[in-house]
Each structure stands twice: as structure tokens, then as C-alpha cells.
Amino acid sequence: RQSLRIGLIPADGIGREVIPAAKRALEALGSDIPRLEFHELLAGFELFTRTGTALPDETVQILKTGCDAALFGAVSSPSRKVAGYSSPIVALRKELDLYANIRPVVSVGRNVGGKPVDLVVVRENTECLYVKQETIVRTESGREARATRLITERASRRIGKMAFDIALGRPRKQVTIIHKSNVLSITDGLFRETIRAVPDLPEVAGRYAGVALAEQIVDSAVYRLFREPEIYDVMVAPNLYGDILSDAAAALVGSLGLVPSINAGDEFVMGEPVHGSAPDIEGKGIANPLASMRSAALMLRHLGYENGASRIDKAVNEVIEEGSVLTPDLGGRSSTSEVVDAVLRRI
Amino acid sequence: RQSLRIGLIPADGIGREVIPAAKRALEALGSDIPRLEFHELLAGFELFTRTGTALPDETVQILKTGCDAALFGAVSSPSRKVAGYSSPIVALRKELDLYANIRPVVSVGRNVGGKPVDLVVVRENTECLYVKQETIVRTESGREARATRLITERASRRIGKMAFDIALGRPRKQVTIIHKSNVLSITDGLFRETIRAVPDLPEVAGRYAGVALAEQIVDSAVYRLFREPEIYDVMVAPNLYGDILSDAAAALVGSLGLVPSINAGDEFVMGEPVHGSAPDIEGKGIANPLASMRSAALMLRHLGYENGASRIDKAVNEVIEEGSVLTPDLGGRSSTSEVVDAVLRRI
């Protein structure tokens, strides 16, 4: 491959402040990665309010045909129901079949509650309630709305394999299935049972024999996450539980502003900080760029550029450990650009 | 009323160790409450494995016709799929139309993270994914399971009113609606919009004018719960989010063994500790009886016996603050019965 073609989709709010930081981190790597080619692409709620479209076809087409990977910023949520609007990030995950949302949550230096956290949330990224099949009817006793929660064997199996593969590359080698099969015996029952059966699939040929398998019911999983984060290594969860769990885990390591993710499929990968568009701090120049920079590193690692990825990670970790140049979410007083400069100096 | 008829349903595991504690607390109140009449009733997974029934008709009938209130212990969840088994607590909530699950989470003395917590989770208790309408089909690419998530205007309105009524009786007077309407715009949109409209209903006649209304998306609600629990007063949530949120809040106050709840309807109330059947400590005599005793107090308060309720609460709080007689979940070394005795001495 001559060059690495990366779609940049800052989207809304602080997405526009942190995606440039990730871009600069990539540019700083020089010959550790191929020549970079960036494509700035549009999406977001703000775009929707201006143009009536949250995710232009052109954005999807360029990602599909002209990019090797992408970085996504954040989307704002309307504070009232807005006819015709639908979240572009949820749509992108589906359009590009990015079926795994991988969110490593690792404490570096400072961390809340004293206990070190080192886990990965592997979130199924295409189904569960995110299929957005909702209906509403008017009855004698008022309106009734219904949503469909879809869990398939196919999606559960592929996210299960992804979780086992990730566990294989980690020292603890443990997968914990998160579910609520005591209530959702059929849907979560299928999720749990399918993942339990992954190590015995003929095509995996015993590869996961050394991985320990555990499970937790989602409510008690969140409870134990706070009290004993050390019991978790790789947590694999249906879409919505994974959404909640990754925010919960982020609280333990000090800030959502530290937690990166990738949306990964078999053909494409898109980095995305776990934080949102943060309307409260938008435009103040104090958004934490570290989650976005770490997302660029995760994206590179997924593409096979381990050297480049670890140079970014190392620089970010040094800045956190050193502790004098941090944004306010981490108790610091530095600006986004000061933190970016501090990281770039160390790359 | 000549006597107070209370159904006792210890069910599984440590439910059988903590319900007797709640019973003794009630008995210790003497003339602050009417004469007590207890009915021991059967339910649970263990019962199911012996008899094939998790919730006998007789239990439901006696609760409906011969009891003024009830106390429920905990149910075990099968570790594998068990044909024909369905959670008796979910069924009871529906059978008795106990539409509000009210879970006050308050730190007394010791609490994790240093910040005092004083909030109430008001959880809708009859619908959402708990309607348990699930199907599964076999397709070319494997099995596909679907569950229905139901949100009605009627149930959202009554849980909304309950939340506002509870907020009225608290110093902060704030209701925070928890939802995920950025993804579930129709179902959670209906929940959010219906509760937002409660203060303007003609029948409430401006009663809630002094209550502040806020909202949070569920993932960021959990994140902020850990970092800034002080921003919450009354949190009102659809069933599943409420389930997860109350466990998350419990982690902040030190132990699930402290958190009580009531399942309340217009006709009936059932106290229930938020913790589960805890198979790991079952039979060891070290289960924390305080959540169960507090649930008895909540039940009494709901029935209008404020004196009796606050005598139990005060005694429980004194034992926690004093700190020398606590079960292992709170870092103590005392047994269930030692803690019960300590509370009873103070009632």
C-alpha cells in the first residue's frame, strides 16, 4: 500500500476540537507509517439542522471506496424530538458493518478508588435495541410504543470470536460475558450460549483453549465493576449494555476524556473517542484531546502499525503520568492545544 | 384496621436469612404499629427445581386477598437455561401491578469516593424489556431472537407522578429523567415527553410547580453518578435502566447489602432488598440483614406508619455509624444475627 487514506469526520461539538489533535499525532509518526492522505468528511446534528441530512451519501461513499480507515469525533443529541433526525454514528456503524466496538479502559497514574483498571469492553455494535425498529400506536388508554431488540447467532458469534481473540493477546486471557438472561432468557440466552460455544467451534481449532470464560448479569456487573474492577479482563456485551458499561468503566479511570475506541469490521476500522460532543465545554479550547489521540493509536494497531500506535500511546501515557499539562476534566488547567503540544513533543 | 397482614416470601439463598431479620424488626415496634399477622409464602428457583413451579397460585392468591403488604427476599438465577422457569419476582410485580420500584440510596457514615450520596431511583416496574415478549426463529444464517421493549404513555405518566410526589417530600425537589432517546427516539421519546408533561396535567393542579426537572442520557447518567452523585435527587427511569442504575448507586454507598426497595402499586406494597440471593455466601450466616430491615421500614412508611419506619431506620443508621457490628460486605466481622441483635437493641 502506497498511502494510508483516512477519513476524518469531526461531526459536532468538541469532535471538531479533538479530531485535529488525532490527525497531528498521526502526522508526527513520519516513516513509521505509510504516507497519509486525509479526507475531511461531513456528518452530525449541526449539519442536519443546516442541511436536513445528518449523514450525507457522499460521506458513506468516500469511506467505502476511498478510505482505508476513519476517525470520528462526536455527535450532539437534540434536546427535543426532531423529525427526520437519526444518529449518524449509529448509521455509520451499520453501513460499514463495524460490528465490534472495542473500548480499552486502562488507568495510568491517577485513578479513582485506588484500584488499577485494565480491561477492554467489546461491545456488539450493530444490533440489540440499536436496530431502531420502533413503532407507536394510539390506544384507548394512551399511546403505546414498542422497540425491537434483535440478537442473532451470527452477530453474537463474531463478536464472541473478537472477544476471544483480544483476550488471547492479553496476559490475563479472560472473557466475561455480560447479559441479563435471568429476564431475557431468549435474546440474552442466545447471546450467552453462542459465545459460550465459541471455543468449541471446529473452525477455531482449539485456539481459545487457554482463555478462561466467566459471566455476569449486567446489573451486578456494573456493581462489581466499581468495587472490584480487577476481576475483569475482556467484557463482551450486547450493544446497549456495552454502551453503559464503557461509560461506567471510564468513570473509574478519571475521565471519559481518556477513553478511546475503535469500531471494527472485517473490512474497515473507525477510531472514535468514547466521550460525546460535550456542549458545555464546546468552543472553550479545553476539550481533552487524549481519547481522540488514543483512538488514532488503536486504529493504527488494528491496521497492523504497532510501532506507530505504541509511540502515540507512550507519549500520551507520559503526559498523564507527568501530570503538569492536563485539561480541566483531569483536574489540570491546560488547554487542548497545550496538551496536544505536550504529546507531540514526546512522539 | 385491626391488624397488619404481611406476606413473607423469603424465596432463595440469603433471602431466607434476611427476611426473618425484617420480621423481627417489625415485631420489635410494639404499639407503634397495628397487631402483626404474618403469612409465610413460597416462591423461588429452588422451589421450581423441587416442584416445577416458581410462583404457586396460592402465593399470589394469599397476597391478593389476605395480605396488606409483603416482604420479598431474593431469587436465584439458573446458571444454565432452564425450560419453563421464569423469574417469580418479575411475575409478582406484574401480577400485583406494583408499578413503581422505589430505591433510596443514601450514604450513612462510611461511603466510597468520599462524596455523600442521597438519591432515590424510581424505576418503572412493569414494562420495558421486562414484558418478556421474546421470539426466536431459525434462518439460513443461524438463529435470530427478538424481544419487545414496551413503553406506554399510561405507565410513564404514573411513574412520572410517583417521582414528582417523592421529590415533593425531599429538600432538593428535583426529578431527573433517565432515557436514551438519542437512539430510542420513539420509546424513550415517549417516556421522556410524557414525564416532562406531568407538571402541566390538569389533575395535578400545579402541585409540582416547585419541582425542578432535569434529564440525562443513561450512559452518561451512570458516568456522572460515579463522579458527581450530588447532582441527583430523584432519578426516574424505565425498568432496565433503573435496574442497572440502582446497582450502580449501591456500589457508591459501600454495599448492596444496605440498599432497600419497595415495589409499590396503588393497592399494595412489597418491600425487597435490592441485593440478590448471593449463592457465594448462602448458609454462612454472614448475609447483611440491613437492606431487608430497611425495606420493612420503607414498607411501613408507604403504609403510613412513619413512627415505626423511622424507629427502624434510626436503629439501622446507628449501627452503621457506630461501626463495630457489621457484616463482612461492609468490612466487618459480625454475623447476620449479631447485626440483627445490635439493631433490635436500638429499636
Ligand SMILES: CC(C)[C@H](C(=O)O)[C@@H](O)C(=O)O
Ligand atoms: C451518541 C450515541 C448514539 C452513542 C451510542 O449510544 O452508541 C454513544 O453513547 C457511544 O457510546 O458511542
Ligand SMILES: CC(C)[C@H](C(=O)O)[C@@H](O)C(=O)O
Ligand atoms: C432478579 C432480577 C429479575 C431483578 C430485576 O432485574 O428486576 C433484580 O435484578 C432486581 O433488581 O430486583
